[in-house]
Every structure is written in structure tokens, then in C-alpha cells.
Amino acid sequence: MHIGTKVVVGKGLPADDRTRALVPPIYLAAVYTFETAQDGADLFLGKKEGYVYTRLQNPTLKFLEEKIAFLEGGEAAATFGSGMAAISTTILALCNSGDNIIVSEPIYGGTFALLGNLLPRWGIEVRWAKAKDFPNDIKNKNLIDEHTKLFLTETPANPTIDIVDLEATAKFAHEHGIPVAVDTTFATFYVQRPIELGVDIVIYSATKYIGGHSDAVGGMVVSSKKLMEQIKDKTCVDLGGIMAPQTAYLFLRGIQTLVVRMDRQQENALEVARYLETKNEVSVVYYPWLESHPQYELAKKQMKGGSGMLAFILKDGKEAGKRFLDALNLCQVAVSLGAVNTLIEHPASMTHSTYSEEDLAKAGIDSGLIRMSIGIENIDDIFADLENGFKAI
Numbered sequence: 052m053h054i055g056t057k058v059v060v061g062k063g064l065p066a067d068d069r070t071r072a073l074v075p076p077i078y079l080a081a082v083y084t085f086e087t088a089q090d091g092a093d094l095f096l097g098k099k100e101g102y103v104y105t106r107l108q109n110p111t112l113k114f115l116e117e118k119i120a121f122l123e124g125g126e127a128a129a130t131f132g133s134g135m136a137a138i139s140t141t142i143l144a145l146c147n148s149g150d151n152i153i154v155s156e157p158i159y160g161g162t163f164a165l166l167g168n169l170l171p172r173w174g175i176e177v178r179w180a181k182a183k184d185f186p187n188d189i190k191n192k193n194l195i196d197e198h199t200k201l202f203l204t205e206t207p208a209n210p211t212i213d214i215v216d217l218e219a220t221a222k223f224a225h226e227h228g229i230p231v232a233v234d235t236t237f238a239t240f241y242v243q244r245p246i247e248l249g250v251d252i253v254i255y256s257a258t259k260y261i262g263g264h265s266d267a268v269g270g271m272v273v274s275s276k277k278l279m280e281q282i283k284d285k286t287c288v289d290l291g292g293i294m295a296p297q298t299a300y301l302f303l304r305g306i307q308t309l310v311v312r313m314d315r316q317q318e319n320a321l322e323v324a325r326y327l328e329t330k331n332e333v334s335v336v337y338y339p340w341l342e343s344h345p346q347y348e349l350a351k352k353q354m355k356g357g358s359g360m361l362a363f364i365l366k367d368g369k370e371a372g373k374r375f376l377d378a379l380n381l382c383q384v385a386v387s388l389g390a391v392n393t394l395i396e397h398p399a400s401m402t403h404s405t406y407s408e409e410d411l412a413k414a415g416i417d418s419g420l421i422r423m424s425i426g427i428e429n430i431d432d433i434f435a436d437l438e439n440g441f442k443a444i
């Protein structure tokens with residue numbers, strides 16, 4: 052089956068064996084009863100399969116976990132209350148106090164805050180290497196030691212659209228026995244295939260392309276069964292950051308249209324990127340499938356499309372950017388991404404306001420950078436709205 056079919060039917064239909072329901076039901080039950088006391092004890096010991104309590108497992112969450120593991124090509128998956136819960140749980144599952152992790156920069160502002168504010172309090176050190184020069188920058192800076200427990204990457208990177216070479220990173224990390232995690236929120240299993248490139252852990256903010264409609268917050272992780280035991284059974288269950296079954300249902304529904312949505316979003320995004328390049332007011336456009344992207348060759352090799360995310364810089368800087376954003380009507384000034392609506396934002400004052408000015412400069416995030424998440428609207432209407440922005444500056 053092609054991926055466009057797999058998203059619709061999963062491993063096969065009907066979705067629910069018991070009732071032959073076409074779509075998976077939402078199991079709201081927090082609690083499941085035991086037939087006998089011994090039955091309960093066996094379930095807790097893992098001698099028997101079944102349900103106990105939704106924080107441990109829930110049938111609707113399991114539907115989603117099985118589906119995303121299948122689509123991603125991984126052995127096992129876990130669902131979380133948000134993308135941040137997925138990221139923090141993964142790190143805490145693999146690191147102890149005294150360990151360090153190597154992270155690609157730039158990275159999403161929320162992740163940056165977790166890494167900078169909380170991890171040091173828990174004794175976990177963060178070492179930075181350039182996303183666009185991963186893994187060479189790790190070698191050059193000699194960052195690995197015996198306490199390095201994880202490489203955490205994000206590609207395309209939020210918000211600069213830098214690309215991490217996943218295959219080279221996985222190869223290098225494995226030579227040192229270190230697992231690699233990638234936040235693939237901007238690309239999804241449709242646009243890039245991290246596990247096939249050797250990556251060990253795939254992380255999502257499902258809030259974005261998986262849901263696709265800006266109406267659900269969640270996170271997911273896909274990995275081997277062995278790593279998942281550590282991430283889910285030994286960490287997520289105790290930290291408690293699980294997804295609600297109602298939310299899992301929205302993601303199961305969202306996944307079914309992901310391929311059609313992303314086809315349109317990528318098509319629109321490439322057109323918008325090309326259009327922005329023709330504008331005198333724009334100094335630079337970052338889009339992975341634009342020939343001018345510094346990592347175009349790698350992006351073409353690693354990604355099956357450019358995704359719907361792009362960024363650009365206006366020649367006249369921040370103030371011009373404000374006028375541009377305020378003049379838009381169709382494109383909504385908002386954070387988040389991956390939705391059917393086109394969203395536009397200013398990372399330095401919004402999604403990446405957790406970075407100081409120095410941090411922004413070090414991570415290569417221009418203070419005037421504007422980030423766009425292109426939706427599925429008719430392209431002519433998007434162009435007409437962007438023209439409003441250009442007139443205003």
C-alpha cells in the first residue's frame with residue numbers, strides 16, 4: 052500500500068475488531084475491572100495483556116500508538132499530553148543527573164526553555180552543535196564524553212528551516228553507542244523517514260500536522276520496543292503526561308487526511324517561497340525545496356517534499372515586519388503550525404521569545420525573521436493577502 056492509503060486504512064479495516072466499527076471508538080473509561088484478584092495481580096505483573104487504568108494504557112490511545120508506529124515504520128509508540136511532554140519524558144527516560152545531551156541549534160523555543168531552565172536544575176547538561184553542521188560540529192567541538200546519553204535534533208529546524216543530516220548523524224552517534232532522537236514535527240512520516248535513515252527515536256508535536264486543524268494538543272514518540280519500555284512504561288506512566296482519549300480520536304481522524312493536506316500545503320508553500328524570492332522588500336527566503344536553500348541537495352535527498360513551513364527576512368527589519376503582519380487578513384498572525392489555515396508569526400518575539408538576544412544571534416535566528424506555516428487555502432488568495440502586507444511596508 053502507498054502511504055496515502057495507509058493513513059486512511061491503517062493496517063486494515065474495520066478499525067475495531069469487536070464491533071466492526073469503521074472508525075475507532077473513544078474509550079472514556081479511566082478504570083478497567085479485573086475478573087478475579089489473581090487476574091488483577093497478573094495484569095500488574097505484565098503476565099497478562101489487558102487494561103488496568105488509562106494512565107497505563109487505554110484502547111483509544113493504543114489505536115493511535117499502533118497507527119503512528121505503523122506509519123513511521125517503528126516497533127512501538129507512546130502518546131503524550133503535548134509535544135513538550137513527549138520531549139521532556141524522552142530526555143528524562145534516558146538521562147540521569149550527571150549526564151549530558153547534545154542538541155542541534157536552533158530548536159523550538161519551548162524545547163529551548165526546557166533545556167536551558169529545567170534540565171540544569173536536574174543535573175543534566177546540554178551541549179549545543181549547529182543543526183546545519185550536524186554531526187561535524189560535534190566532532191569539531193569534541194562534545195562527546197562517557198556521560199553523553201542522547202543526541203536531540205529537530206529537522207527542519209524551527210524557525211530557520213536548517214536541515215540536520217539524519218543519516219550521517221545516526222551513523223556517527225551509533226559509532227559512539229548513543230541514540231538519536233529527532234523532532235520531526237515540521238516534516239512528519241510523509242515527508243521524511245527518520246527510522247529508515249537510522250534514527251532511534253522520532254518525536255512529534257501532534258498538535259501540528261498530525262491534528263492539522265488547530266483543535267487538539269498532543270505529542271507522540273516512536274522507537275524500538277526496548278527504548279519504548281524505558282520511555283513509556285518506566286517514565287511516562289510515572290510522570291503522568293498522557294494524552295486524553297478524546298484528543299487521540301481527533302489525531303486518528305487528522306492522520307487520515309494528512310497526505311492530502313500536506314500535498315496541498317507543500318505545493319502552496321513552494322509557490323509562496325518562489326513568490327517571496329521575487330520581492331524587492333525581501334532579503335532572504337528559507338524553504339528546503341528552494342534551489343537557493345544552502346542545504347537544498349540534502350533536503351532533496353532526505354525529504355519527499357519541502358513541507359509547508361518557510362521563513363523570510365524583510366530588508367527593512369522588524370518594524371517593517373510588524374506593519375506587514377498587521378496588514379494581513381487571510382493569513383492569521385498566530386503561533387503553532389501545520390494547520391489548514393495559513394499562520395504567520397515573528398519568532399524572536401513569539402515562539403522563540405525564550406531566547407535572549409545573544410541566544411538568538413548564537414543560534415542564527417535573525418531578529419527580523421518571519422515564519423509562515425502555509426495552509427490549504429487557494430494560492431491566489433494567499434498571494435492577494437501577502438500583497439496587502441507588502442503594500443503596508
Ligand SMILES: Cc1ncc(COP(=O)(O)O)c(C=O)c1O
Pocket residue numbers: 133134135136159161162205209234236237255256257258268269270387
Ligand atoms: C518543532 C516543535 N516541537 C515541539 C513543539 C511543542 O509542541 P506542543 O506545543 O504540542 O507541546 C513545538 C510547538 O510549537 C514545535 O514547533
